Amino acid sequence: MKPLLSLSALIDRINEGVGQAVKWLILVMVIISSGNAAVRYIFNTSSNAWLEWQWYLFAAVFLLCSGYTLLRNEHIRIDVVCGRLSRNKQIWIDILGTVFFLFPMVILIMTLSWPMFMKSFLHNEMSGDAGGLLRWPVKLMIPVGFFLLLLQGTSELIKKIAILTGDRPDPGEHGHHHHTSADGEAV
Template sequence: MKPLLSLSSLIDRINEWVGRTVYWLILVMVIVSSGNATFRYIFSNSSNAWLEVQWYLFATVFLLCAGYTLLRNEHIRIDVICGRLPRRTQIWIDIVGTIVFLFPMAMLILTLSWPMFMKSFTMMEMSSDAGGLIRWPVKLMIPLGFSLLMLQGASELIKKIAILTGDMADPGDHGHHHHTSADGEAV
């Protein structure tokens, strides 16, 4: 289990670095948006390229930070129901959800997006809007983002299994004091 936990730690560090680096693009997005709005209203001048830069930056943040969001446990979940269940059951729900939903969905999107990116790259596809940008860089964000999400899903799966086997402390328990049954199950 130690080699898998080392791999998990490496994946976590990669997504942590990507997330902390890429989320600075939000500031760039605000600056570009403000500048574009200022030019449009003061000088009655605007550019599709600047609008597309905003769109590209948003897509980059959204896609490349998906793995980071999973790492930080800030993705959408139904805590109203799951939060009332024993911690061990919550971990099993995360394991099943990762295997049954996250991996197939991410693999499907990765599989479908790669040829779309390659076609755009080989054609040097340009935006159809006047003054628009080249499209392949933003299309590359789809397979990159879902690759990072799949890797983080694997990392989370490793950690959940390690918690169940006792090879890792449960950071998600947050020191809650649960009553335990005779077999150690939280109730």
């Protein structure tokens, strides 16, 4: 179990790093949005490229931080039902949900989005709007974002199994996330 917990810790570090880097895009998005609004009201003009940058940045934050959100246990849950169950049953629900719902959905979206990205990339697809941007970079974020989510789902699955086998301490009844060291110990 120790090598798997080391892999889990590596995945956690990757998604933590991505989340910490991508969060700065929110500030960039706010600056671009504010600047675009100011230019529109002051000079009565606008740019499709700047509007699309806002859209691209929102897509980047949403897609690239999905694994980070799962790492931080900030994803949507049905705690009304799970909160009444024993911790062991909660862990089993997480395991089954990951294997039978998260993994198939993520793999399906990655599989369907890759050809869409490749077609856009090979044709150097541009926005249909005047002054718009290339489309393939934003389309690449779909499979990349879901790959990061797949990685984090794998990490969470490893940690849940390690809790059940006693190879890792349970971070708590409320599912609070604790960082793990390379050997899988809660820090």
